[in-house]
Amino acid sequence: MLQIRTDLAIEARELYKERNNIEVSGVEVEKEEKNDYTITRVKIVNEYGANQMGKPIGNYITIEVPALKKADQDLKDEISKVLAKELKALHKLDKSNKTLVVGLGNWNVTPDALGPKVVDKILVTRHYFEAYKKIEDETMANVSAISPGVMGLTGIETGEIIKGIVEKIKPDLVIAVDALASRKMERVSSTIQISDTGINPGSGVGNKRKGLNEEYLGIPVIAIGVPTVVDAATMVNDTIDMIIGEMKKQSKVGSNFYSMLEEMESEDKYQLIKEVLNPYMGNVMVTPKEVDDLIDDLSKVIANGLNISLHPGIDLKDVNRYLN
């Protein structure tokens, strides 16, 4: 069986259906359509589903907001609230929670800087609880946050860094925010995935060998991911498919082309592309031109969603007052 490689559960499911023309068994899907966004809740319920999807058993909630790139403040605020709501549905959050927010990724590579930028906007309070020897508070919960950097900069696996910190400060929950790669350009910067399975070896962009998950850290880990790049191989792959589509439409193509099409359709093609691209794959990224602004906006939307869900007495207006 072919391994499916994508950060987004909804894409894993799409790929499976494309190949097998059936739904993955062991996977439950629920869709909720709104005017400005769609929420898809994918639940992997057993090992069979996990294998088919190439993802661990658990919940994967995806919020797709096509207009997010050009959203006005109202829509941004609405998405922050949706994020907060889904987060609370996934994990009970109250004033007694001690949460560590982890911003994964490299702050020197714009499309990978989402996590660190979110962390910069998190309303951290743990130091006050420590200073005043407080256990809990009606307005604020105990929140800390860190951006550990990537293994290429630190020489240390992110998992080890976070585990070391977790053992020192003993939070109840880790929320890890990360930039992902999508297989479809239209999803870049317009899709948010929340999952209760943490971040697992191999998934995500960059070097995160030791998983940020409950198994390794010993506490629940929620992962929030947003695709900010398309990997080069994916892009070529999609384009070739588009070309073939075009050609079919224009019925420009002779019968022999269709047989060749059979030859190539399938994961083989994708693997071949990856192979030939490898020489420069490593250092190439495919990203929207306005990526700087997009990352700034997204990080605010996500940080606000976290701030209002983690702190019992904080709403969107307060956030702006407490922050900057």
Add this chain to the structure above:
Amino acid sequence: MLQIRTDLAIEARELYKERNNIEVSGVEVEKEEKNDYTITRVKIVNEYGANQMGKPIGNYITIEVPALKKADQDLKDEISKVLAKELKALHKLDKSNKTLVVGLGNWNVTPDALGPKVVDKILVTRHYFEAYKKIEDETMANVSAISPGVMGLTGIETGEIIKGIVEKIKPDLVIAVDALASRKMERVSSTIQISDTGINPGSGVGNKRKGLNEEYLGIPVIAIGVPTVVDAATMVNDTIDMIIGEMKKQSKVGSNFYSMLEEMESEDKYQLIKEVLNPYMGNVMVTPKEVDDLIDDLSKVIANGLNISLHPGIDLKDVNRYLN
């Protein structure tokens, strides 16, 4: 006849040879190989050559430095000196020259910020000449510099802005620095093109309708360009060719595939790719991950080359003392 679309004269020539298996007539090429770099001097001598190359009559000097991305200071300094030497060969520069350096591109889009970053490092002196009513000086020549921004930010064609300034301050020479797109990833950030034809409608990345050239500005214009991105269509195109190459090697492919190959080989394929990519072409860029550092390094190399060629009494050591 098919129009060749590339910013680099050496690539235009390559493409022509690929298609026609002969050298372009009306184009003279001279190559100089060194340990760390190669200089290719392409001279388009007549209208026929210009049409074939899709570039105006004139000189196009390309300095290729494969190791530039990982260069030590000595190599960077050497390239600055080579750039200065080639510049002086192309246009007589002495203490009486009044030069305006123009940094093209958008400083908010990292790979397009090369020009503005060079301008930031140019040793400008015009204001001293004005203040002290000086005509000339043994050490310094009269140099000014500007980064006008791109039409998408200004609503004004770059050509109009520069012409307005030229009419006010009356320089003898304009040197325009710009980020280019290459058709080959290996050329990105390792190739410098110097030309005495200026920048012409359609060439370069972004919006520069009214050419920055002698015809429009009324004074000589030297263009210095460095490829910092590969356009997406090019990348897909190259990949498909690599795939075909791979397949041939692995002789994985049936005869019918070769016939299809015939169908597609040629500019048609490239155009088709451009077409299908169009929906997201506009906002997508393919660029090295470490682009921020690369642009910083390149802008220093180029700015230093300009500073030592424009100012009669300045060498590389002085530059660092005068600047920052």
Add this chain to the structure above:
Amino acid sequence: MLQIRTDLAIEARELYKERNNIEVSGVEVEKEEKNDYTITRVKIVNEYGANQMGKPIGNYITIEVPALKKADQDLKDEISKVLAKELKALHKLDKSNKTLVVGLGNWNVTPDALGPKVVDKILVTRHYFEAYKKIEDETMANVSAISPGVMGLTGIETGEIIKGIVEKIKPDLVIAVDALASRKMERVSSTIQISDTGINPGSGVGNKRKGLNEEYLGIPVIAIGVPTVVDAATMVNDTIDMIIGEMKKQSKVGSNFYSMLEEMESEDKYQLIKEVLNPYMGNVMVTPKEVDDLIDDLSKVIANGLNISLHPGIDLKDVNRYLN
């Protein structure tokens, strides 16, 4: 008579009153107090007033928003609207207006980057009017924008650059946005001054010898300024005054101290401080730590104010849709 040196008309007035304990004659002042902000309209009506104030005859409207640094989105939007309203009161703006917005200052020095950052967020349209040979439109007016950089980077006086461009593109109005220096830290990043006198030799931070004003450019110039730094001399000056205040309170001081106080009170003291600070004055700035975020927020508030006042059919929601 002592020259008063400050960018803000309200400060010039304050200083005059401090010294002379009377209102400046030839200057009319009108104050409007709101919950979150105060608008002060200073009108210099004759030459006498102009001399006393060290500013040309004209209108100076100041919007003071103490809470701007921690403002929520609603307050920011309100201030954008107030700015738009005051702007229209100062200069008739309709769909037929052709406006050039000029962002003064150095984008490499954070507190001086306000102007360029505003320009980045201006909804420019002139290129569409040119492309479609349109004269006017119900939704959009003809707007262009440029950030010329500072003389230290260009070697050209900002006035010359703008005049060159104005002569080429022939706008009806220039709006110049600039970072100012305040004499009071509490005004930094919380005060907006709008004036119909443009920017005049000596005023503003940095090198703007040739005034950006109607006299030089031949069209009306509106200046929008926000203090983003306190000049070092001012800060020392204020501190010494505060110390003296403290001492008086604590009556710590002997009679001889008062006599010395007489010796120093007055502009002499300020000049002396400037003198002794000169060696490093040039390169020193006194600025809030979170200046990066402040400038980002302010530039949005001002750009939005300009966008809704210049374009007849655009409101705050549209702006976000059109931009990024």
Add this chain to the structure above:
Amino acid sequence: MLQIRTDLAIEARELYKERNNIEVSGVEVEKEEKNDYTITRVKIVNEYGANQMGKPIGNYITIEVPALKKADQDLKDEISKVLAKELKALHKLDKSNKTLVVGLGNWNVTPDALGPKVVDKILVTRHYFEAYKKIEDETMANVSAISPGVMGLTGIETGEIIKGIVEKIKPDLVIAVDALASRKMERVSSTIQISDTGINPGSGVGNKRKGLNEEYLGIPVIAIGVPTVVDAATMVNDTIDMIIGEMKKQSKVGSNFYSMLEEMESEDKYQLIKEVLNPYMGNVMVTPKEVDDLIDDLSKVIANGLNISLHPGIDLKDVNRYLN
């Protein structure tokens, strides 16, 4: 006895001498003058000296390079080598060393970003040693690096974060790089202090309550600090002293002024200034205008110094090849 508050040992010593007109007993000072720089080695040998200096017993080496701000590459390289030499003199470094480099400070506040910027340029190798189960190597030593951020962003004391990581990855040595505050503007960005006492509660800019020192971490800690700001109170203080100096020269002042001078000379004055400045002290910084470039240059000089001292087989040329 008055507590001396300064990050630099040489300044603590200066202040002591100013006040007491004698050298501090229990402190040994050795000075080495070169053309371009001066090395001052301050050794605090006993508790008495420690109390007088307000710093723990240990070695404090200061490299002062007045021309560093405008240094050419040769001087920068020389300083990197001097730094490496002094580092090795302070702590034995060989191929078997396992070092963790810690970049202290806030990457969002330019003058505080020195540490993180150094970390970005450190040649980290630990992950290779882990991947290949290597113990040691002739060229490279085992080096890791991290920028933990500041307590205001993380809610966690830097000491706790580092201790957690140290317990996980067990290095032999920690080198902490930090931005300092100087009492003299001329020292900003031109002075490097190396000390074997680590970073101790209260010292340094920002929140570092739990010391980064051997006592807390259980392994040796070397601190490398560069002043990048002058605190506002210091600046006012220096200015007042300069004014007094000026006045004395100009013998502008009556006898009563001298008596007042007596009144104020001493730490009282400094404390008073701090007090009156407090309201805005917190968010104000006094820093050179070109601070962005200065920090970039300094971080390279320091990172190179660390890279060549930590890795047995790496020289300055190699560094550039391995990095970016």
